[in-house]
Structure formats: structure tokens, C-alpha cells
Amino acid sequence: MIEIALNVNGKEHHASLQPYLSLMDFLRDMLGYKGVKVCCSTGECGACTVYMNGKLVNSCVTLAAAADSGEITTVEGLASNGKLHPVQIAFIETGASQCGYCTPGFIMSAKVLLDEHPNPTVDDIKDVISGNICRCTGYTKIIEAIQLAASIQLAEQVYGD
């Protein structure tokens, strides 16, 4: 067993864990962040996507020990003061969540895009979600949701919340 200390969604955690444990299994099974979804477990589908030190990663192929002294954000950490992030609002408004299993991963990827490109093209959107798979194949609504999220975010910047 090894000891690690890290910050998840603004909260400090200390844990003792097996060295081979993935960040995905650690976040779900030891800390209870079930918004991190288990799907392919090989880094191909993006359902387990989180931010590690601000970077988008697949937590299934990230060693939990590599997050020692680091900062993790999961989908549970996107809302602030009880208010959903524009990407989350947009996914609800457009019905982009179908079975919903891939949704947290898509939301994490979409937010990274909007942080860097507030007004993305459809190609920018397709690029950033290429690491996320939707088994319902509902990509059209997902792309619409991300476009709507960009509009909401711009409107918030212009008019305030």
C-alpha cells in the first residue's frame, strides 16, 4: 500500500491504496465520485474523463499514484454555488444526454474547448470530442449542446449571470 494526498473538486483527501490502482477506480470506489464512468477501461471511449492538474485525461489509464499532490476535477466539481456550468445546462436543454452514460465525459471535454475557444466552429467541437464515444450515437445533439453552451457562456459574459 502507498499513501497519497490530493485535492478533488476543492476538497483535500488522504488515502492509502494499491500502487497499481487506476485514478478511475480510486475516484469511484474509494472516494465515491460516481460521475466518473467505467466503460472501456483502455483509454478509448472517454467516459472516465477528468481534469488532472487542469489537463483532460482518461482516468482509467492514469495511475492514481500519479495524482499525488495534484488537483483533480470531476463532473461533480463543475457546478459552482449550486449553479450548473453552461455546458451542463445546454446538455439538458437540447436533450443531448440520451442514455446519459457518456455524458459526464463529453461535458468535461466540451468545457476544455470552451475555456480555450469561447466561439468554436463545428470542426473544433468534433476535434475535441473525438476521444469520447456515445453508444447511442447521438452526436448531432451533442454538437448542438456545445454550440448552445458557447452562446450561454458568451451571453453570461456580456449580460452577467
Place this chain on the structure above:
Amino acid sequence: MEYFSPTSVEDAVSILHKYGERSRLIAGGTDLMVDMRFKDQPDCLVNINRLSNLSFIKPDEDCLRIGALTTIRELEANHLIKTRFRVLWNAAHQFASLQIRNAATIGGNIARASPAGETLAPLLTLEAKARFVTADGEQLLPLERFFLGPGRTALGAGGLLTGIEVPYPDDGARGVYLKHAVRGPMDIVVVGVATTITFDGRSAVNEARIGLAAVGPTPMRARGSEQLLQGKHLDLPLIEEAARGAAEEAKPISDHRASAEYRRWIVESLTRRALTQAWQNV
């Protein structure tokens, strides 16, 4: 399972020396985490992420030095690589998803020595060298001699790759990397073809280097086709001949991704396309 997280290259190498075949290095983890979940768990896991001085892209006078822990995303975002080392940038840009590019390292891609490794054929055409440390000391070896077989390199069980040294291609060099995969960048290549070509004046080839991925036990150069092109003016018949030559030089096997015969067709097709792109951009 024993676990180490060394903070110096010396410590890492002495741990590897002690545990040998029973140890595995982990950096980004994008390959090893899958192995550990579905295949084997090593007796000893060596996390090298704290060797923070192995993460750099350093343009020195004689060559570009890239640290082993530099991520694929850092290569993709680097302006010098995008402009002067286009063949490598192409590979980094087509490398899986953003999630993977943020984690996967150039050192891991090289040390893993998959014949289909995305950056390997491009690096062969740039004549890059591997710098590594073993219990016997430090070595610098051209990548072409570094790869020994699928998953086998000059590192053996006890070596640590610390970085690569990439000579600057000539100013007018054209680099192209094309991959054929079923699911685009997310998928392992069926065949990859890299070319780095320098021209004398308008279309006479000064030097042509062609690298092939996933068509042999290691990534390889198509030396025969390179020699065929040397000193000649490129035109469509010559490109056709070189493409056919590269397909003949390839040593593909049949597996669940493609048959050997199909792989040769793709080598021919991608080589033709890569040479044509290089030629049209002169």
C-alpha cells in the same frame, strides 16, 4: 507489488537494475495501465513522473533535444516542431485523442517499440537518436539501431530512455506522415508512411528518407526507394516506381487488423501520396 517513485535518473536505473524483467516503468500510463488491468501485473512498478527534468523541448545549436517525459500534446503545441519538424508534428497531431495526447509521452511511445508506434517512422526519417542510461552508463544510439523487435529495444530490462536528439532537417525539407487506420486517429495504424525529402532547386531530390510503420518487426526505412529517388527529378512515373519499391521492401505480417497483401497495397498507396504531397509543395 513493490512501488517506487524515484526523483533521480540514477535512482531509477539502480531500481531497474535490481528488478530487471520483473519491473515496469510507468510515465503517462496509457499503455501500461491497460496491460496491468488485462494482462500482467509486474512485481515492481517504477513511476518516473517525478523525474521532472526529463520534460523539455530544447532547441540547441546542433539538434533539437526532447526529454522522454515530454507529452505528445506538448509536441503538438510546439511552434518549432510544427514548422521545422512537420513529419513529427503530423504524427503528434494524429495521435489518438486529446485525453491521450495530454498523458502519453514521447519516451513511452519510443520505449514501447510497437512497430505501429505513431512517432517512430517519422523519427526514423529525421534520423533521431535515443539517449539512454543503463547501469553501464549513458549511451546515444540512432533510433534505427535502437529498435530490436516488437517491444524490444537496446534499453533491455534495465535501461531508462532520457530523451531524443533530432538533427534539424534542411531548410527546404518537406515532411509528411500519413496513416491508414480504420477509426482515424483513435485507432492503431494498419500502415503508416513517413517521408522527409530535401530538394535541390525545384524538383531534384537531394535526399529522400522514407519510414514505414506496422509493416515489420520494427519501424523501418525503405532504403531501396530512397536510393532510387536520390538525385533525380521527381515526376509521377518515378513516384509510382518508388511507391512500388517501398511496398516490396515492406515485411508485413497478416493479423486481425489486415493481411500482409493488403498492407503492401497500402504502403504503395500512402508512399505515392506522401511523395506527391512533398513534391507539390516544393
